Amino acid sequence: MKILKVKDNTTYITSRFSCNKCIVSNILNKSLSQLDAEELFIYPESIKIVEDLTRDQMILQEFNGKYRTGNVMGFIGHGKERLIIQSRFCNDNEDYFLSYLLESVLNIPNIVSLDADTSSDKRLLDFLLFIFPKYLGSAIRKGLYKQYIYKQYNDMKIKGKIDIPRHLIRNIPFIGRIAYSQRLFSYDNTLIELIRHTIEFIKSKSYGSIILSDIKEEVNLIVNATQSYRACDRQKIIEQNKKNIIRHAYFREYSALQRLCILILKSEKHDIGGGIQNSYGILFDGAWLWEEYINILVSDIFYHPMNKSQREAQYLFNNEGRIYPDFISRVDKPRVIADAKYKPIKNIKNKDYLQVLAYMYRFDAKKGYYFYPDINHQESFQLKLNSGSTYENNVMGRNDISIIKLGLEIPQGCNDYYDFVDEIQLNEERFINNLKAIL
Structure with a gap:
């Protein structure tokens, strides 16, 4: 092998x-x-x-x-x-x-x-x-599921097409039965x-x-x-x-x-x-697995539109621009948008930011989150949205709009599966507590 x-x-x-x-x-x-x-x-x-x-x-x-x-x-x-x-x-x-x-x-x-x-x-x-x-x-x-099928019969209750070859084989000499088949719409x-x-x-x-x-x-x-x-x-x-x-x-x-x-x-x-x-x-x-797993942990805090099954879509405009944010906070004042990313913290960049910022703008959210698997004991990391322009040399971070990368630590080097489960369940509690503390 x-x-x-x-x-x-x-x-x-x-x-x-x-x-x-x-x-x-x-x-x-x-x-x-x-x-x-x-x-x-x-x-x-x-x-x-x-x-x-x-x-x-x-x-x-x-x-x-x-x-x-x-x-x-x-x-x-x-x-x-x-x-x-x-x-x-x-x-x-x-x-x-x-x-x-x-x-x-x-x-x-x-x-x-x-x-x-x-x-x-x-x-x-x-x-x-x-x-x-x-x-x-x-x-x-x-x-x-229902489908048309052909069923074969050999009796006197003829309700279909007579099957002459089968009749000659089974009913000669004639003993009172007729071989026939019937097309049925059947389960x-x-x-x-x-x-x-x-x-x-x-x-x-x-x-x-x-x-x-x-x-x-x-x-x-x-x-x-x-x-x-x-x-x-x-x-x-x-x-x-x-x-x-x-x-x-x-x-x-x-x-x-x-x-x-x-x-x-x-x-x-x-x-x-x-x-x-x-x-x-x-x-x-x-x-998909990571997103659905995170949903299990935060379902009492966030709504979860489902992109893959195309359910609970949101729209940028009046029935135009269909979008599926991973998570929308149930509390609307302030509203929070979150995105589950099955990638290391260093790989969350560029287009990831544009997507979440667009969702935040649509829902008037001041905070956005990335939930990612963490194997490096990384503390939550906050990014403040810039204001100003390099042309005027007045770029500075805003205090009212930010995105936070919050990792859930994945245990490493466990002796067996049951040790892994014990450790990750403790990490889940810390993850939820940290999330609630900064919402």
């Missing part, structure tokens, strides 16, 4: 990837939206369809003769090659930070503790299983059957009841709809779904769920990544 561990948002010499040539050839210089041909599951799916896809949304990019990783973390495999992308804010051994973000945001427990087998493939399957409830819940909110279709097979597969796991505990109603809905379910049809259902991928934009949630179910069920027979050309894996958008 050729395993390579790298950090996100980090530049490496190309020779470091010499043992992962197949993976590199499949992902190099491709945006996340271009990777549907690969068996790469990207969470959240919405980052592949946003309008402003940038270099940060690439897994690996060639730049000045070197390779630079993007803003995603996770696992990629191809044959005997494995690429593990860790957070740049973790230590060199285990990525406890990513595990903690996943546990906090997606309710995925520390998967390493679930089983002694902590290989990347095993962890990959566990990740897929634990995100299944969120994708099922999101899809069901659109309503149960019991190949996609819902695929979801049912996935649910049954999850139930077979020792921790399956934990995974499905929060979606009992959705599970019952799928079970009641799939009266034709037979465990022995699993491979046939998988193949039918691979040939009939859901592509309609309205059913985007079902399309994502379909891809997830296929990937989970292929892993049952160790067929995951079995294609000659395909890489497989699961990746998480670091910026």
Whole structure:
């Protein structure tokens, strides 16, 4: 097994990837939206369809003769090659930070503790299983998926097209039955059957009841709809779904769920990544995870418009200039704007300032904040907006408008995951206390 561990948002010499040539050839210089041909599951799916896809949304990019990783973390495999992308804010051994973000945001427990087998493939399957409830819940909110299907019958209640070849085979000599088929608009279709097979597969796991505990109603809905379910049809259902991928934009949630179910069920027979050309894996958008994690900590202080899902948009003008500030304070006098940045303090600059200042101007805010992961014990850092001009030689900092960089310290060098959790929870308390003290 050729395993390579790298950090996100980090530049490496190309020779470091010499043992992962197949993976590199499949992902190099491709945006996340271009990777549907690969068996790469990207969470959240919405980052592949946003309008402003940038270099940060690439897994690996060639730049000045070197390779630079993007803003995603996770696992990629191809044959005997494995690429593990860790957070740049973790230590060199285990990525406890990513595990903690996943546990906090997606309710995925520390998967390493679930089983002694902590290989990347095993962890990959566990990740897929634990995100299944969120994708099922999101899809069901659109309503149960209905599709035209053909069902075959062999009785005297003729309500469709007579199937003469099948009739000759099954009913000669004539015994009072007619073979026919009928086109029905049914819930019991190949996609819902695929979801049912996935649910049954999850139930077979020792921790399956934990995974499905929060979606009992959705599970019952799928079970009641799939009266034709037979465990022995699993491979046939998988193949039918691979040939009939859901592509309609309205059913985007079902399309994502379909891809997830296929990937989970292929892993049952160790067929995951079995294609000659395909890489497989699961990746998480670091910026999205960090923003959602911060929202959990500050939700009682700030509103949180959601850019990726395009909900709760704000406008610069009358229904023009749609914007999504990360955080808008619930208190409006004084109003405060904050931005979650998954980057070190020294990398928060230039366009970052312009964006937050524009939001501050729109909401008449006098203070803005950047919330970032801190690994250097950095104190909060305040920037005062300048007034005046260099032409008149009267530039000076204003006391009424400022931006503050406030870091949440990420523990380093912990003995195990549980030590990490204890330390970061203390840091979270300090972070909230510091925030409230300077608001």
